Each structure stands twice: as C-alpha cells, then as structure tokens.
Amino acid sequence: MEQKKAIIEALVFASEAPLSVERIADILTGEEKALISQALQELVGDYEERKGGIYLQAVAGGYQFRTSPDLSTWVKKLRAAKPVGVSPAALETLAIIAYRQPVVKADIDRFRGVDAAGALRGLLDKKLVRIVGRKDVPGKPILYGTTRKFLEVFNLQDLSALPTLRELKELQE
Amino acid sequence: MAYEIKLDIFEGPLDLLLYLIKKNEIDIYDIPIALITRQYLEYIEMLRSLNLDLAGEFLVLAATLLHIKSRLLLPVEEDPSTQDEEDPRAELVRQLLDYQAFKEAALELDRRPVLERDVFTRLCPVAEPNDPEDPEVFVEMDVFDLVRAFQQIFTRLDKADMIEIEAEEMSLADRINEIMDRLMERKHLTFTELIGARTDRRWILYTFLALLELMKLRMIKAYQSESYGAIRLFLAVE
Numbered sequence: 001m002e003q004k005k006a007i008i009e010a011l012v013f014a015s016e017a018p019l020s021v022e023r024i025a026d027i028l029t030g031e032e033k034a035l036i037s038q039a040l041q042e043l044v045g046d047y048e049e050r051k052g053g054i055y056l057q058a059v060a061g062g063y064q065f066r067t068s069p070d071l072s073t074w075v076k077k078l079r080a081a082k083p084v085g086v087s088p089a090a091l092e093t094l095a096i097i098a099y100r101q102p103v104v105k106a107d108i109d110r111f112r113g114v115d116a117a118g119a120l121r122g123l124l125d126k127k128l129v130r131i132v133g134r135k136d137v138p139g140k141p142i143l144y145g146t147t148r149k150f151l152e153v154f155n156l157q158d159l160s161a162l163p164t165l166r167e168l169k170e171l172q173e
Numbered sequence: 174m175a176y177e178i179k180l181d182i183f184e185g186p187l188d189l190l191l192y193l194i195k196k197n198e199i200d201i202y203d204i205p206i207a208l209i210t211r212q213y214l215e216y217i218e219m220l221r222s223l224n225l226d227l228a229g230e231f232l233v234l235a236a237t238l239l240h241i242k243s244r245l246l247l248p249v250e251e252d253p254s255t256q257d258e259e260d261p262r263a264e265l266v267r268q269l270l271d272y273q274a275f276k277e278a279a280l281e282l283d284r285r286p287v288l289e290r291d292v293f294t295r296l297c298p299v300a301e302p303n304d305p306e307d308p309e310v311f312v313e314m315d316v317f318d319l320v321r322a323f324q325q326i327f328t329r330l331d332k333a334d335m336i337e338i339e340a341e342e343m344s345l346a347d348r349i350n351e352i353m354d355r356l357m358e359r360k361h362l363t364f365t366e367l368i369g370a371r372t373d374r375r376w377i378l379y380t381f382l383a384l385l386e387l388m389k390l391r392m393i394k395a396y397q398s399e400s401y402g403a404i405r406l407f408l409a410v411e
Contacts, residue, residue: 013295065294066292066293067292067294068292069286069291069292072290072292075293079289079293086283088279091279091280091282091283092184092275092279094282095275095276095278095281095282096275096278098278098282099275099278110268111268111271111272111275112185112187112272113185113188113268113272114184114185114186115230152288153287153288153289154287154288155285155286155287155288155292156285162278163278165274165275168274168277169277
C-alpha cells in the first residue's frame with residue numbers, strides 16, 4: 001500500500017492537469033478505484049498535517065498540488081503574474097451561469113437588470129464559460145454553461161461543491 | 174474629445190435599489206414605493222448632474238418604479254374577481270431577491286482560493302483546446318462567415334507557388350449539381366474536402382459561388398464549431 005501511495009503521489013506531481021482516479025486506475029492496471037481514492041485521501045491528509053507550502057487539492061474531478069493560500073504574496077513575486085482580473089460584473093454573470101446552467105443570455109440580463117454582453121464575452125475569452133448548445137425555442141438562443149477551467153480556477157471539485165443559494169442566504173442572515 | 178466615465182459603484186439599477194433598501198433599513202417584502210422611488214430618482218438626477226452617462230437600464234427601472242407607484246395609488250376594486258390580483262411590487266421583489274442571491278454567490282466565488290491569485294500550481298504548458306470532455310458544439314454560420322473563410326483561402330493561395338493552367342470549361346450549374354451529388358452520397362462534407370487538392374482560382378471561385386447559391390436556396394446548411402475551424406456542410410433537406 002505504501003508503495004502504491006508513493007506511485008500515486010508521483011503521478012499527481014508529474015501531471016499537468018488535475019489527475020482523476022480513473023486515469024490513475026488506467027495507469028495502475030488492475031488497481032481498484034476505491035483503494036486509489038483511499039490512498040489519495042491519505043495523501044491529502046498527510047499534506048494537511050504537514051502544514052507546509054503545498055497542499056493536495058481535490059479539484060475539477062481530479063487531484064492537483066497547489067500552493068497554500070497564505071503564501072500567495074511570495075509566489076506572486078516569483079510569477080510576476082498578472083492577477084486574474086474578474087470584475088464584479090463578470091463575477092455576477094459567472095455566478096448566474098454557474099447556478100442556472102444551461103442558461104440563455106436573456107435570462108442573465110433579466111437577473112442582473114443590465115445587459116450582460118460585455119461580461120459574457122470576457123468570460124468566454126477566459127474560457128470560464130462556454131456555449132453548451134441552443135435552446136429549443138423560437139430564435140434558438142445560445143445556451144451557456146461553465147467549463148472545467150471554471151472548476152479549476154475556483155478550486156471546486158465539481159459543481160455540487162458550490163454552496164446552494166439557500167445556504168448563501170442563511171449565511172447572509 | 175469626449176471622455177467616457179464608467180461608474181463602478183453600482184453594478185446596475187437593481188444594485189442601486191438594494192443599496193437604498195439597505196440604507197433605509199427597509200423590509201424587502203414591504204417596500205415603501207413612494208420613498209424609494211423618490212430616493213432612486215434623486216440619485217439618478219445627481220449622477221446626471223455630474224455629467225455621467227447613465228446606462229439606459231437605470232431609466233427603465235425608474236419607469237418601473239413610477240408605474241408601480243401609480244398602480245398603488247389606484248383605488249382597490251371591490252370586484253371579487255380581481256381580489257387575487259398580485260401586489261404590484263411582487264415582481265420587483267422577486268427580481269431583487271434573485272439578484273441579491275446571485276450577488277452573494279458572486280462574492281462567495283470571489284472569497285474562494287482563486288487559481289493564480291491565491292493558490293498556484295506548478296508551471297505547465299497550457300494544454301487547452303482539445304478537451305476531450307467538451308464535445309464539439311456546432312454553431313450555424315451565415316453567408317458572411319463563409320465569405321471570410323474564402324478570403325482566408327485566397328490569402329493562402331496568394332502565398333503558394335502557383336502555375337497558370339488553361340481554364341477548363343465549367344459552369345456554375347455543373348458545380349452545384351456536383352456538390353449536391355456528393356452531399357447525397359456522404360450526408361456531410363467539410364469545406365476542405367470539397368475544394369480537394371485543386372488550387373486554381375476558377376475552381377475555388379465556382380465552389381464558393383455554388384455554396385452561396387445553395388445556402389441562399391436553403392438547400393444546404395453550413396456549420397462551424399469554432400472560429401476558423403473546419404466548415405461542415407449538410408443537406409438542409411433529407
């Protein structure tokens with residue numbers, strides 16, 4: 001088991017994108033997915049316990065090593081990265097799409113009370129949302145949904161990891 | 174030269190309305206429309222006096238508020254058939270509650286550890302376009318898209334080494350029939366398949382004109398999954 005855990009750790013480290021249990025099972029032919037998931041959970045725990053600079057994170061249907069949120073100041077200096085600017089308008093639009101997908105632009109406009117064209121274009125460019133099809137009503141308007149990149153950027157395992165709107169409301173009160 | 178100033182304090186009219194409701198500590202389910210309408214209009218007036226361009230949506234909501242106010246001023250009819258009539262404010266309240274929920278959801282997203290802002294992964298070459306889990310979605314093209322695609326082909330041709338060859342006899346009608354025959358056989362074709370290996374202008378031009386004609390007659394439909402992606406042609410009728 002310890003040997004398997006080390007292999008899995010190496011695979012996640014060497015992977016470009018979040019690595020799924022299925023993919024690991026493909027590589028470790030014959031290994032049971034339940035055992036792989038268990039090993040991953042242990043690894044997540046190991047890194048949490050260590051309280052070091054990196055964590056193993058369940059994200060976008062897979063696992064990925066990420067730096068600790070407390071250390072962003074330093075890592076940013078290394079990257080000299082342009083911050084991922086998502087404006088409040090774009091965030092609101094993104095939230096509506098995330099909770100109501102698949103959704104047409106007319107509904108997004110209605111929820112926000114303003115035209116969402118600009119925000120929507122920005123989100124499409126950033127690949128946080130995508131066209132998922134067309135609604136079967138007159139005019140066949142385009143339906144929008146979130147992407148896998150959306151899950152990666154916002155540190156979400158899947159869409160169900162989002163708090164429900166009801167939970168958010170209770171939080172507010 | 175005119176300068177455009179975008180006021181970022183409020184994301185839109187609903188945001189302004191929510192702000193006024195909070196500021197006055199009003200119950201969202203029982204909005205005193207007269208008070209809120211007055212304050213809303215005052216605010217808009219102030220923004221205009223500052224010479225800020227107001228988005229049309231702010232004025233739409235102002236009109237909605239005035240409309241609700243006027244309906245509330247009308248005497249309530251005793252007629253039992255209209256008894257169930259909804260409070261004129263109900264629709265606005267629903268809209269406000271929805272907006273409030275999504276505004277909170279947006280803030281919640283922003284509070285998460287965001288990639289490349291709060292958390293980082295090892296630097297990897299970005300592997301993006303061919304996400305196997307994203308099935309191709311076709312978006313129907315119009316004639317302008319097709320024209321643009323042809324312009325691209327012609328620009329590419331200009332760069333290629335070309336040999337003039339003698340023009341062969343060809344008619345538009347022939348080309349239309351050929352394309353229809355091939356589509357009957359194959360159900361769909363990509364644009365590149367239609368052009369084939371031939372690089373003479375006349376052939377490409379006739380293909381182009383034939384396709385335009387067929388699209389105009391609604392005999393075929395053209396689809397594309399992304400900008401500059403392959404153009405796929407389908408028969409419009411089976």
